[in-house]
């Protein structure tokens with residue numbers, strides 16, 4: 001008689017399956033997490049489950065900047081203290097948070113929710129570009145900062161947006177690309193060094 | 204070719220997929236191992252020493268270590284960034300197309316050095332090409348040929364007689380041309396002009412150094 005493979009109890013395998021859908025989580029990690037959750041005190045498990053529901057129920061997409069927020073329009077878009085004539089375009093909400101952490105930027109944002117990536121089937125229609133153009137055409141925007149990532153997809157997306165905006169005659173800028181702080185010159189690649197040379201500053 | 208535990212190779216980056224917090228799975232085309240996929244750890248961090256050397260469509264010298272599942276890229280140094288290509292949106296989209304076509308057409312770990320040479324040469328050509336469509340047609344035809352799908356452009360696939368200079372027909376499914384007499388039995392054929400046939404023959408039998416001198420009517424580019 002063959003000893004059969006013993007599957008996990010049904011609710012556990014369901015949880016493993018759901019966790020396995022998360023980015024960066026393989027089947028092994030999913031199983032480990034599922035058993036960790038299983039051993040968790042009931043109150044903690046409930047609070048986690050409620051946090052997941054709340055993030056779906058209580059957040060909205062700001063219809064202006066397309067960021068994920070708790071109100072529409074969001075706190076940034078309605079703030080009197082921010083400059084409404086400058087928009088910084090980012091790939092995703094996490095990039096917006098990174099820029100906010102600097103505390104140095106006082107303009108508004110626009111979240112694209114992706115970058116052009118033909119190999120992943122992501123074209124201009126999949127990004128929040130129509131919304132960006134509408135904002136610019138109806139508002140009093142004077143400058144657009146393109147803050148997509150300094151890699152080929154990010155560059156291509158920035159160039160694409162620059163091409164869309166060029167007939168409108170406003171100032172279009174790109175975040176400076178160059179050497180990272182704490183980096184080592186000898187490890188820099190040719191593209192980074194070229195940009196760093198082009199963007200050199202008097203001191 | 205079997206790979207040692209730690210090995211060096213040159214490679215052109217075709218594709219990057221995010222993995223976990225800051226890692227990527229990188230699809231590479233190499234001279235001696237064909238297409239391989241490898242993990243680059245921490246590559247998405249701005250301070251990564253690998254990062255810029257593993258951007259899409261960069262030719263780099265790599266050091267890899269065999270991993271349990273995928274190999275791990277431990278060092279990279281870019282050799283050719285194809286920089287002129289990357290500052291022009293039209294050229295970038297052509298290069299994306301080249302990378303995607305190659306990725307879709309090839310299986311992993313099948314060595315094909317002529318394809319590596321073709322990829323490198325045509326990306327360099329794309330940096331300065333006046334007519335980028337010509338580069339794409341050259342790449343497509345040469346890729347088909349190196350993979351063993353070279354279309355028949357000299358003889359009719361039906362009656363085997365040499366094609367005469369008239370409007371013949373082309374069948375992508377059958378992989379070549381038919382004379383007007385034989386084309387009737389083929390399910391999907393499209394007419395092919397004498398000029399188009401000549402351009403295809405020329406692109407198939409010439410590398411980029413001669414092919415780039417070709418001046419093509421714009422209606423033949425697509």
Ligand SMILES: [Zn+2]
Nearest residue numbers: 062065074077
């Ligand atoms: Zn907003």
Ligand SMILES: [Zn+2]
Nearest residue numbers: 359362382385
């Ligand atoms: Zn025939």
